[in-house]
Amino acid sequence: MLCCKAVQSPHPFPVFAMPGSRTAPDHPSVICTVDVVLLTLSAGELKVLLHQRPQEPFSGAWALPGGYIHAQQDVSAWHAAARVLQDKVGIVSPYLEQLATYSGPERDPRGWSVSIVYFALVSEDLLPADQRGLKLCAVSHLPRLAFDHRDIVDLAVARVRSKSQYSSLPVYLCAEQMTLPQLQAVYEAVLGEPINKVSFRRKIDELGMLEPVEGAQETGQAHRPAQFYRLKPEFRRSLSLALRGLNA
Secondary structure, eight states: OOOEEEEEOOOSOOOOOTOOOOOOOTTTOOEEEEEEEEEEEEEEEEEEEEEEOSSSTTTTTEEEEEOOTTTTOSSSHHHHHHHHHHTTTTTSOOEEEEEEEEEEEEEEETEEEEEEEEEEEEEEESSSSOOTTTEEEEEEEEOOTTTTTTHHHHHHHHHEEEEEETTTTGGGOOSSBBOOOHHHHHHHHHTTTTOHHHHHHHHHHHOEEEEEEEEEESSSSSSOEEEEEOGGGGGSSOOOOOSSSSOO
């Protein structure tokens, strides 16, 4: 079985070649990177975190946080994406999932490239206070993005909305403790539509992902105090799945 391996190269990005082969003018190197679509909720709106590129190509343009795979350091593409998030954004995401692979000769003016793309969801309070070189943008009002990153964001948003219909995915946008009305508001913001309260509570019971925080209730409201909940330990880095969607 043939496999690819990284080979030494004078270029600033990894070069991949078949065992026994040599890079040559008629076999140009391949740029191999990871990019991360980091989504959060801010002011009740789904937003993506963008990074301003400090160098060419597209110097000064907004793009997704990304970087080269470090063949001697990264155990996998997932580890490369997690490292990029920590290096460029300063956070460790509780949830990081592979979205797609983008490749081709026209993606990057430097040459043929392949990018393994991941998406992450975090609560806004996990984002760094110092956001120099970073910007939150509503997914519905994006600026011009470098490379093919607009297409990547669109795909990530569609994936998150689809998966939120039948899973616990939106809970990663919440604070560590949340009430059921707060969680419903998060689901509605992600899906972009209202959800029937009774149907939502039934679906949350089916997912079985929450546990009550003993003695913790929301106070200072006109209505009856609401119980605070948190994710059960087994779902803090993995999803709970339902057989049917929220509107089924």
